Amino acid sequence: MRKPISLQRRLRLLAIGIIVPVLFALPTWAQLASTNYQITVQTARTNALYQQGEVVRFDVTLLQNGKPLPSAEIRWSTSKDGFPPERVGRLTLTNGSGVVPSHLDEPGFLQCKVWFESPVGSNLTATAGAGIEPLKIKPSLSVPNDFDAFWSAQKKKLVAIPINPRLTPVKSPQAEVECFDLQADSVGAPVSGYFAKPVGAKARSLPIMLTVHGAGVRSAGLGTAATWAQQGFLALDINAHGIPNGKPAEFYRELERGELMGYRQRGRESRDTVYFLGMFLRLVRAIDFLTLQPEWDGRVLVVHGSSQGGAQAIVAAGLDPRVTFFAAGVPAMCDHTGAMANRISGWPKLVPLGADGKPDANVLQVARYYDMVNFATRATVPGIVTVGFIDTTCPPTSVYAAYNALPGRKEIFDDPPSTHRVSEEADRAMKAAIHKHVAEMKAAR
DSSP, X not given: OOOOOOHHHHHHHHHTTOOOOOOSOOOGGGXXXXXXXXXXXXXXXXXXXXXXXXXXXXXXXXXXTTEEOSEXXXXXXXXXXXXXXXXXXXXXXXXXXXXXXXXXXXXXXXEEEEEEEOTTSOEEEEEEEEEESGGGOOOSSOOOTTHHHHHHHHHHHHHTSXXXXXXXXXXXXXXXXXXXXXXXXXXXXXXXXXEEEETTOOTTOEEEEEEOOOSSOOOOOHHXXXXXXXXXXXXXXXXXXXXXXSOOHHHHHHHHHTTTTTGGGTTTTSTTTOXXXXXXXXXXXXXXXXXXXTTEEEEEEXXXXXXXXXXXXXXXXXXXXXOOEEEEESOSSOOTTGGGGTSOXXXXXXXXXXXXXXXXXXXXXHHGGGOHHHHHTTOOSOEEEEEETTOSSSOHHHHHHHHHHOOSSEEEEEETTOOSSOOHHHHHHHHHHHHHHHHHHHHTO
């Protein structure tokens, strides 16, 4: 009879790769319940739009391994788009489902957050948003009386500086497109970007596309400019800071950690020193360069960007009458003075709040000259805006405040499930609107 293999012998055989039957029990950690939980919350209506005072039903679902939990308790909160007042509570779900009811008695947005702590200690959360007659959201403050005078004076300073464009050829990532690194003088830092156009383009044949960047520190996008050029545009993509293009990633990380750290709030003590002053004037200078190109058709000029770039698109439309269309995805810098109307402001929260919860009086006045709500009143050309209903960076309340101030033909793409991003659907909507505008302008010749 063969002798039983000892445990020590069994372990040695396993160590050298010999497969033998394992007779001992599975360890207790393998018998723990699965931690594959999923919690969601969404409005009962797909479009997530409601009337003032109407009950909004936030439907909560909790699953484990794709199946409803028989019973579980969650925590929830509702707020005015992340701004007080906040209501909190607990809810026992039955068969994985439950409802958090809420309402808002003014135009704005409701935000609902839910939390579930699993038996093994992991904490899951989800968020949903609902628009409450958002087309009735008003500006928190009026446009300063000298808003136009201030920006006219700034543009006069720009006119006094020669453009002095420097074009350096770079390899194109697209066939039949020629590309250049552009440097052009402006107030402070230069316009710095990649300029692209179809090879052999005829004089007065191309619409203009100026693309601008969201927050952060990075090179201009060569691929962005080249792609728009391949689609038949005279295209320019500029970085936000007038810094060199095409450097290693570490170059931009060092700038973000050093010289450009905290640029978002820099100089906010005076309207003459706000960091965004130079950024906004570079938009006009970029347009100066583009409209001098012989290939421009003399008719169409589009500015397109998202987040901080969305703000720049609105600024360009409000500052420069040569712009004919703008596309602003989840725009930043909207309704800086929102606290004056007891509501949330958009990125970068330019106006600090004191210990008493009141906004800094000086910065509040400065911020009005850099508020998209006010630039929007001067943007009389058509445009499209996108908005995420659970965007906590550029909250929908602030975006709608700017959108509602636009006097021209306009379109807004509501994106209820989106955070601070441009979804594929929103991106398609903006690009479709851009191409429609170009086609309309060509047909109107």
